[in-house]
Each structure stands twice: as structure tokens, then as C-alpha cells.
Amino acid sequence: MISRFAALAAAMLIASPALAQTGDAAKGKAVFARCMACHAVDPGVNRLGPSLGGIVGRPSGAAPGFAYSAAMKKASIRWDAKSLDAFLTKPSASVPGNKMMFAGLPNPADRANLIAYLASAGRK
Numbered sequence: 001m002i003s004r005f006a007a008l009a010a011a012m013l014i015a016s017p018a019l020a021q022t023g024d025a026a027k028g029k030a031v032f033a034r035c036m037a038c039h040a041v042d043p044g045v046n047r048l049g050p051s052l053g054g055i056v057g058r059p060s061g062a063a064p065g066f067a068y069s070a071a072m073k074k075a076s077i078r079w080d081a082k083s084l085d086a087f088l089t090k091p092s093a094s095v096p097g098n099k100m101m102f103a104g105l106p107n108p109a110d111r112a113n114l115i116a117y118l119a120s121a122g123r124k
Contacts, residue, residue, distance in 0.1 A: 052121070056118060061074075
């Protein structure tokens with residue numbers, strides 16, 4: 001029997017052509033090292049950026065205790081593989097006016113791996 005997490009991960013990967021390859025959460029953890037100065041995956045641990053723990057399935061601008069930009073609050077994004085892939089490609093193009101000062105991840109494999117890691121990290 002396929003686990004609920006495996007079914008969700010498979011559905012997320014099918015949802016985006018850029019994520020046609022299966023992401024590797026272990027490799028994604030290494031990619032996340034670039035994000036750690038501003039983000040944590042522990043739920044409720046906000047830094048310069050919001051906690052990314054449990055981000056998959058969460059609406060944009062909704063991590064408790066974080067002061068989001070007006071642009072992110074108004075974005076009306078439900079974070080899934082497709083929306084995360086678009087955002088991580090170029091945050092300023094995906095949500096113009098957001099506060100994240102990061103150019104993006106141009107490598108599709110890095111994005112797929114990071115999304116796999118985020119889907120598995122910070123769950124309690």
C-alpha cells in the first residue's frame with residue numbers, strides 16, 4: 001500500500017513539468033543550506049524569513065508570527081510543487097513586491113530536490 005506522503009509527493013511531481021524528475025530530499029537538504037541564513041524548517045521558527053516547516057499545502061503569507069509583505073499576503077498561492085517551483089525559479093517574478101532578496105535557483109534539479117526536502121521537513 002502506498003503511503004499518504006508518497007502519494008502526495010508523486011502528485012506534486014506530476015503537477016509540474018519542471019519537476020518531471022523525482023526530487024531527492026537528501027540532496028534537497030544540501031540545497032537548503034543556501035536558505036538557512038533566513039529560513040528554518042522547524043514549525044514556528046521564523047528568522048529573517050518565515051518558517052518553511054509544513055509549507056507544502058500552506059497558503060502564502062500564512063506562517064504564524066511572521067510579518068509578510070503586502071504582496072505575499074495578497075498573492076493567494078497555495079504552496080505545492082508547481083507554485084514552489086515557479087517561486088524558487090525567480091521569487092521577484094513569481095510574487096512581485098515580496099521582501100525575499102534571493103535571485104532564485106536556476107537549476108531545475110536543485111528546485112526539485114529542495115521541494116522534496118521541504119515536503120518532508122518540519123512535519124510533526
